[in-house]
Amino acid sequence: MKYAKIKKCDVANGPGVRVSLFVSGCNHHCKNCFNREAWDFNYGNDFTQKEQDEIIQDLKPEYIDGLSLLGGEPFERENQEGLAPFIKKVKETYPNKKIWCYTGFTFDKQILQEMVETENRESTKEMLQNIDYIVDGRFVEELKDPKLRFRGSSNQRIIDVKRSLEQNQIVIWDGLNKDLG
Numbered sequence: 605m606k607y608a609k610i611k612k613c614d615v616a617n618g619p620g621v622r623v624s625l626f627v628s629g630c631n632h633h634c635k636n637c638f639n640r641e642a643w644d645f646n647y648g649n650d651f652t653q654k655e656q657d658e659i660i661q662d663l664k665p666e667y668i669d670g671l672s673l674l675g676g677e678p679f680e681r682e683n684q685e686g687l688a689p690f691i692k693k694v695k696e697t698y699p700n701k702k703i704w705c706y707t708g709f710t711f712d713k714q715i716l717q718e719m720v721e722t723e724n725r726e727s728t729k730e731m732l733q734n735i736d737y738i739v740d741g742r743f744v745e746e747l748k749d750p751k752l753r754f755r756g757s758s759n760q761r762i763i764d765v766k767r768s769l770e771q772n773q774i775v776i777w778d779g780l781n782k783d784l785g
Contacts, residue, residue, distance in 0.1 A: 605629075605651045605686030608642040608676060612662045618704040618737070618754055619779060620669030623662045627651070627687070630677035632708035634743040638756070642676040656690050663698055670702035670736075679707045679715060684727035688734075695734040704754075705735045708742040711763050712774055715740070737777055738763045 606628040611617075614624040629645035630637075641647055649655075663671060671694055678687055691703055709715050715738075719728040739755050739762050747757035754762060762777040 605683050606646060606648045607651045607655065608639065608648040610655065610659065610662075614672060616754075617672040617674060617706065618670065618702070621667055622670050622672045622704070623659055623668060624672040624674060625651075625659065626674045627676040627678055627680075627683045629680050629682055630675050630708070631680065632677060632742050634708065635745045636748075637743060639675065645676075645680075645682060647676075651686055651690075656693070659690075660694065660697055663694065663701060668701070670698075670704065673703070673705040673735075675706065677708055678705050679709050679719070679728070679731070681725070681727075684725065684731060688727040688730040691734045692730060702736040703734060704737045704739065705731070706739045709740060711738050711740040711761070711765075711768070732765060732769065735765050738765055 607625060608628045609626040611624040614622045617624050626639065626642055628642050628647040630643045633643060659671070662668070671691070673687065673691070677683065694703060707715070715728060719725045739760055741760040744757040744759050747759050749758050752758065761774070764775045764777050767775040
């Protein structure tokens with residue numbers, strides 16, 4: 605797996621101060637994507653143990669609220685294989701830090717129905733065990749709204765993964781209506 609960028613102090617891609625990993629490779633090709641260069645699976649650098657260890661270290665300070673995974677596309681099969689064991693280690697090391705994942709796939713239909721139920725992908729299941737929130741759905745230029753929190757277009761949802769899996773229905777993140785103050 606390759607990555608396009610690592611931001612060690614990101615305030616745009618989830619609540620609080622976060623470490624963000626931008627993976628390479630995406631087949632969605634959304635119109636006016638903010639990260640077109642990361643569509644290429646060969647763009648950037650190899651995601652080695654060195655980068656993984658650095659991110660684990662970068663997550664250590666109290667003021668870091670968690671890890672955000674973006675792309676490219678974290679749920680592309682090629683990226684899942686590299687991300688699943690890594691985010692498991694992040695969650696084991698920092699169980700109280702929240703992991704956010706941005707994906708162009710829809711949570712209920714493409715991730716749960718296709719990847720988990722139909723294809724029975726172990727890497728998808730492992731990722732879902734460790735991700736706290738998913739921002740799902742492709743970026744749609746015609747639905748772009750700069751006033752939206754942590755998402756680019758109004759079709760995208762911020763899903764509480766744990767509660768959604770427990771309740772067997774989509775549960776939208778309750779922080780959407782709260783002032784982050």
